[in-house]
Amino acid sequence: MNKYLISLALIVFISACEKQEIVVDVSTQDSVLKIIEAEKNIQSLNSVSFAVVKGDELVWADAIGKATDNLLATIDTRFLIASISKSVTAIAAMKLAEENALDLDTDINTYLTFAVRNPNFPNKPITTRMLLNHSSSISDAHYGTFDFYCWNQDCAVPLDVFLKDFFDSNGKFYSTRTFYNDPPGEKGNYSNMGYALLGYVVEKVANQPFDEYCKENIFIPLGMQSTEWRLNNTPLNELATPYSPTITPSAPHYTFPDYPNGGIRSTPSDMSKFVRMLINNGTFNGNQVVTANTIDEIKFRPFPITRGGLRFDLGLGFYFYDVKGTILFGHGGGEQGTSTSMFYSLETGVGVVVFSNTSNANLDLILYALYKYGTEQ
Known part of the structure; x- marks a missing residue:
């Protein structure tokens, strides 16, 4: 299954959570582990790794x-976190915006070395805000017809070259199928390629490689020492194997040229620092990554998205959804051999990060049980 289909399947799956709150025994860590073990056995999950936070703890x-x-998996095992990476890409863009280096409502062509226009609406500019809230009218349909995976190495093609080939009207991968027949800014449609383009906007505005900008301005200030965009910078002996029928066991690790939409490898404990920064209005461990105003802005949800008759509400790089009767805010991810969730409550300040090196896992009950445990601490 390609990344486009995995992402859509995961979104529908997350959106299908039960609307009625359920009762689980979360009185002790042992009782929660029994729930996790049961889910692991029922779904044949290879591993489950998690972190629970409350406030800044x-x-x-x-x-x-x-x-x-x-x-065996440990708390130091790194996983490909897939589309949770979009939340990091969003914070990178928002940081540049609050520094007045990037205008969220200006035509992205102001910043790019090639022009991006929906050919159905050639006079309607696409803005960074539209990339952030998935209203850019950029579709993944054409992308899904290719196999761009690079195995056991980072893709050699630079981000700018790949995206120019995809979006420039003279590019070798260009197609009108890359765009919806909806005007930019008027309808939400989840877009992996839109987030790849957002990463390139960050790269151009910051005048440094996207992955380096994130490391210097997000990972290092937050103390996220086990988080990398690049496979070449990640110790292979710390990586969970992504188990999937589509993966060759002898060469299981992969990357893709549009990596800002899903390429981070990290641990739940490391990503919990990112969550605690969000919970604490942009600051963690005395380091301010973004302002409280930016944290407020990412929660604005202009466009609900419906998939398979189910609705969820997008913010800027994050979304709200109802899991077992509780509204949480964050992002999920799914790729070949990995399923991930990163969510927190705006009301209680409790957050949960859960990873499994298994395709198409349903982590909702595990997420919910860990969240309820966190609320009682």
Whole structure:
């Protein structure tokens, strides 16, 4: 299954959460682990790794199951986090916006070295805000007809070259199918390629490679020492094997040239620092990554998206959804051999990060049980 289909399947899956709150025994860590073990066995999950936070504190981190054929998962095991990466890309863009280096409502062509226009609406500019809230009218349909995966290495093609080939009208991958027949800014449609383009906007405005900008301005200030965009910078002995029928066991790790939409590898504990920054209005451990005003702005939800008759509400790089009767804010992810969730409550300040090196896993009950445990601490 390609990345486009995985993303849509995950969105529909997350949106299908039960609307009625359920009762689970979360009185002790052992009782929560029983729920996680049961879900692991029912779904044949290879491993489950998680972190629970409350306010600025790490409440609990643990891991069960196998990271590889020979190693058990630990709290230090790194996973490909897939579309949760979009939240990091969004914060990178928002940081530049609050520094007045990037105008969210200016035509992105102001910043790019090639022109991007929906050919159905050639006089309607696409803005950075539209990329952030998935209203850019950029479709993943054409992307989904290709296999751009690079195995056991970072893709050699630079981000700018790949995107120019895809969006420039003279590019070798260009197609009108890359655009919806909706005017930019008027309808929400989840877009992986829109977020790849957002990463390139950040790269151009910051005048440095996108991955380096994120490391210097997000990962290092937050103390996220086990988080990388690049596979070449990630110790392979710390990586969970992504288990999937589509993956060759001897060469299981992969990247893609549009990496700002899903290429981060990290641990739940490291990503919990990112969540705690969000919970604490842009600041963690004395370091301010973005302002409180920016945290407020990412929660604005102009466009609901409906998939398979189910609705969820997008903010800027994050979304709201109802899991077992509780409204949480964050992002999920899914790729070949990985399923991930990163959500927190705006009301309680409790957040949960859960990763599994298994395709198409339903992490909702695990997420909910860990969240309820966090609320009682």
